[in-house]
Amino acid sequence: MANVLSQKTLDTIAEVKKKYPTGLAATLPALHLTQAELGYVPLEAELAIAAALDVPPTRVHEVVTFYAMFHSHEVGRHVVKMCRNLSCELRGGKRLIERAEEILGIKVGETTPDGRITLEHEECLASCGTGPALWCDDNLVENITEEKLETFLHSLK
Amino acid sequence: MAAPRTTEPLAYAPPGFEVTLSKRFLVAGGHTYERYVAEGGYEGLKKALALSPAEVIDTVKKSNLRGRGGAGFGTGQKWSFVPKESPKPKVFVVNGDESEPGTFKDRYTLARDPHSMLEGAAIGAYAIGAHVIYVYLRGEFGVPYRRLEAAVREAYLHKIFGDSCMGKGYALECVVHRGAGAYICGEETALIESLEGKIGRPRLKPPFPAVVGAFGGPTIVNNVETCACVPLIFARGLEWFLAQGSAGNGGPKLVCISGHIERPGVYEVPNGFPADQLIALAGGVWKGRTLKAVIPGGSSTPLLVPKPCKALAKEGAPESEWPLETEVPLDFESVRKAGSMLGSAAMMVLDETTCMVRTLSTLANFYAFESCGQCTPCREGTGWLAKIAARIERGDGVPADLVTLKSVSMAMMGTTICPLAEAFASPAQSYFAKFGHEFEEHLRRPGCAAPAAAVSPANNTAWEDGFAC
Numbered sequence: 001m002a003n004v005l006s007q008k009t010l011d012t013i014a015e016v017k018k019k020y021p022t023g024l025a026a027t028l029p030a031l032h033l034t035q036a037e038l039g040y041v042p043l044e045a046e047l048a049i050a051a052a053l054d055v056p057p058t059r060v061h062e063v064v065t066f067y068a069m070f071h072s073h074e075v076g077r078h079v080v081k082m083c084r085n086l087s088c089e090l091r092g093g094k095r096l097i098e099r100a101e102e103i104l105g106i107k108v109g110e111t112t113p114d115g116r117i118t119l120e121h122e123e124c125l126a127s128c129g130t131g132p133a134l135w136c137d138d139n140l141v142e143n144i145t146e147e148k149l150e151t152f153l154h155s156l157k
Numbered sequence: 158m159a160a161p162r163t164t165e166p167l168a169y170a171p172p173g174f175e176v177t178l179s180k181r182f183l184v185a186g187g188h189t190y191e192r193y194v195a196e197g198g199y200e201g202l203k204k205a206l207a208l209s210p211a212e213v214i215d216t217v218k219k220s221n222l223r224g225r226g227g228a229g230f231g232t233g234q235k236w237s238f239v240p241k242e243s244p245k246p247k248v249f250v251v252n253g254d255e256s257e258p259g260t261f262k263d264r265y266t267l268a269r270d271p272h273s274m275l276e277g278a279a280i281g282a283y284a285i286g287a288h289v290i291y292v293y294l295r296g297e298f299g300v301p302y303r304r305l306e307a308a309v310r311e312a313y314l315h316k317i318f319g320d321s322c323m324g325k326g327y328a329l330e331c332v333v334h335r336g337a338g339a340y341i342c343g344e345e346t347a348l349i350e351s352l353e354g355k356i357g358r359p360r361l362k363p364p365f366p367a368v369v370g371a372f373g374g375p376t377i378v379n380n381v382e383t384c385a386c387v388p389l390i391f392a393r394g395l396e397w398f399l400a401q402g403s404a405g406n407g408g409p410k411l412v413c414i415s416g417h418i419e420r421p422g423v424y425e426v427p428n429g430f431p432a433d434q435l436i437a438l439a440g441g442v443w444k445g446r447t448l449k450a451v452i453p454g455g456s457s458t459p460l461l462v463p464k465p466c467k468a469l470a471k472e473g474a475p476e477s478e479w480p481l482e483t484e485v486p487l488d489f490e491s492v493r494k495a496g497s498m499l500g501s502a503a504m505m506v507l508d509e510t511t512c513m514v515r516t517l518s519t520l521a522n523f524y525a526f527e528s529c530g531q532c533t534p535c536r537e538g539t540g541w542l543a544k545i546a547a548r549i550e551r552g553d554g555v556p557a558d559l560v561t562l563k564s565v566s567m568a569m570m571g572t573t574i575c576p577l578a579e580a581f582a583s584p585a586q587s588y589f590a591k592f593g594h595e596f597e598e599h600l601r602r603p604g605c606a607a608p609a610a611a612v613s614p615a616n617n618t619a620w621e622d623g624f625a626c
Contacts, residue, residue, distance in 0.1 A: 019332045020354075022353065022354070023354075025353050025372070027355075028334065028336070029334070062355075062356050063354065063355070066339065067296070067337035068337070069297070069338035084519070085258045085520075085523055086452075086456060086505060086516060086523075087415040087416050087421075090415075090417055123256075123258075123340065123523050123527060124257075124258040124340075125297055126255045126260060128259050128421070128503070128505070129415050129422045138299035
């Protein structure tokens with residue numbers, strides 16, 4: 001458990017903590033850093049963060065489970081989040097989500113057997129003017145068409 | 158990132174209108190300090206720092222700048238609520254949690270013109286006596302986050318932030334805080350909770366954040382665009398700023414337009430620009446189709462339809478002269494008169510082929526997913542509306558469903574801590590009032606009668622990917 005997070009991440013968390021008046025306030029940044037390192041937030045990491053910030057582990061756990069971006073379980077190397085909200089849907093978003101399921105052979109919420117891609121829904125990416133849109137690896141892919149979707153999904157290694 | 162396109166920036170503003178808020182959106186390097194300062198950036202802050210904080214607040218009050226995040230509250234008035242003396246440090250927060258479906262203007266400001274927002278935040282912090290600015294960004298903002306972090310570093314380097322803002326002796330720190338995917342954190346007290354490292358559950362008011370906010374200190378939360386407007390008041394002057402708006406609504410305005418429209422995107426218009434002209438500016442309803450309805454200010458606002466509206470007409474005018482609801486001037490009062498809200502000025506256009514049951518069902522899913530669960534009428538109400546709308550759409554509805562939808566939405570009004578429940582219940586009622594026949598039709602003849610063509614492949618080249626953010 002002690003080594004679930006690298007020293008580098010723990011050091012960065014300690015740095016970030018100084019920016020806020022309370023340790024608790026560094027919870028979200030600490031979880032982002034954790035997820036950047038591990039891909040998800042295992043229970044052991046929650047405990048490590050709680051110790052680093054000197055807050056009860058439950059405070060960290062409730063945050064992990066409340067916010068859509070944090071994963072409690074292992075996910076694929078790439079998480080593809082496809083918008084299913086209105087502006088994207090009006091331009092074909094729903095059909096593209098179904099198309100992604102076909103291409104990957106999985107349903108939304110699942111991970112490809114090779115651990116390459118986890119497919120998820122997203123509720124509006126603030127990309128309504130360039131919809132349909134998806135978000136992956138901290139970047140937007142905009143104005144998606146079927147061809148573009150297929151090329152993009154195949155480009156993820 | 159590919160080189161920005163610099164073609165046709167005027168396609169995004171009315172001809173002859175001088176753009177300011179979106180001036181740098183299509184300019185290479187528009188997000189850098191160098192470029193911002195070359196265009197007169199940080200002059201507004203300099204002028205504001207020469208005034209007393211009370212004078213700054215007074216000037217912003219006179220400017221009629223109203224919050225651009227949705228509520229439309231007077232910015233100067235909000236600032237004036239902060240007590241002068243406070244045992245706890247005061248805090249200035251920028252709300253960059255842009256998550257309202259239909260809204261995407263702040264993403265462009267953050268990624269392409271972050272210094273304008275930082276300058277406005279610095280003026281606001283000075284005005285209320287805060288020595289720290291937190292910029293709360295929604296978690297899914299990648300490029301905007303990286304650009305903003307870079308801009309904050311530049312601002313420290315050039316002594317905007319640090320021990321002495323522009324050498325005037327006012328200490329000012331700036332911290333960028335990333336959210337993690339929760340619509341509710343756009344509500345200012347939920348945002349404060351999230352900033353404090355907690356789950357985003359709105360607080361009971363009073364006390365209002367201006368008195369007890371982040372970390373217990375008096376706190377002002379302003380939207381990104383609101384902040385970006387503030388420097389203009391000081392750099393260009395009150396008169397200029399007032400001239401850009403309509404009565405009671407100062408300054409230029411960014412509007413978003415999306416959905417069934419030829420050229421979706423962010424447009425800059427004077428406050429009070431008519432909705433139908435915005436649609437025309439954006440190339441009209443796509444594919445030559447006719448307009449069925451618009452959602453004028455983000456998904457939380459009631460529908461407007463192309464039908465005559467008495468409330469918008471001059472007193473005593475005959476019905477033949479009533480303007481259409483969809484011709485409403487886009488300012489807070491006019492849109493309210495027409496029966497909706499300007500909200501975040503994010504217009505979604507629905508063409509004749511749109512199934513309104515499906516539209517409501519999609520939005521219901523969103524609100525049900527995003528309800529924080531704290532208040533029963535919201536948690537249960539959004540969930541019920543989503544389930545019932547979905548089954549009507551599927552063709553599994555029962556005759557009493559429309560009555561149930563209406564009664565559930567009524568039970569959500571005015572019964573919760575924050576406005577999320579009403580943000581869905583109120584527009585939902587407009588769907589029942591204006592398109593109740595479509596729900597009845599779905600119930601009579603199970604399933605959707607609208608052609609499947611309502612959903613078509615993407616055909617959008619307005620903002621190409623190389624220039625995406």
